[in-house]
Amino acid sequence: MNTVKHGLSIGIERIDNHFFLNLKAVGKLTHADYEIITPMIDSALASVKDPKVDALIDATELECWEVRAAWDDFKLGLKHNNEFGKIAIFGNKNWQEIAAKVGSWFISGDIKYFDNLGDATAWLIQ
Numbered sequence: 001m002n003t004v005k006h007g008l009s010i011g012i013e014r015i016d017n018h019f020f021l022n023l024k025a026v027g028k029l030t031h032a033d034y035e036i037i038t039p040m041i042d043s044a045l046a047s048v049k050d051p052k053v054d055a056l057i058d059a060t061e062l063e064c065w066e067v068r069a070a071w072d073d074f075k076l077g078l079k080h081n082n083e084f085g086k087i088a089i090f091g092n093k094n095w096q097e098i099a100a101k102v103g104s105w106f107i108s109g110d111i112k113y114f115d116n117l118g119d120a121t122a123w124l125i126q
Contacts, residue, residue, distance in 0.1 A: 006030065008037045012044050020124065021045075021055040025062040034072035041076065051083045054109075054124045058117075059091040077107055084109035088120035 006027030013020045021044070045051050065073065086109055089100045100113035114120035 004028075007033045010037060010040055010044070019051060019053045021053050022058075023055065024058040027061065028063050029065045029069040029073070031066060031068040031072055034069055034076070038072065038076055041080070045080060045083055052085045053080075053083055054086045055084060055088070056120060056124060057087065057089045059089055059093075059096050062091070062093075062096070074106070077103065081106070081108050086124055087111045088124050089113045090117050090120045091115065 004027060006029060008026075008029065009024045011022040013022065021041070045053065084107055087103070087107065089096060089103075089111065091097065091100075091113060092115060097113040100111050104111040112120075112123060114123070
């Protein structure tokens, strides 16, 4: 039997007064993945009064989204639009850099693509 790994993992860290949302996307994301992760993100952000959250998205193992999952991602971004300060996307594929640029049209925070994790982290904490 061949097992296909996919999904999102989430973590929230606090450094001084900064809240950091860490997401790792793996494989082909599905609507079912978002049915699990969306309530977790909603709950985590609801626990922060007037949240201004910086996010690091590790997309190095992300292959693609199902169409419905891409829509779920778009809706999640719109729902929490004003809560994000900076979003760093760490990836290794050209289409991820393009996706970061498109995402910046819909999120009020700054979105930037990086192909180096250290650079992404440094930008977030400046």
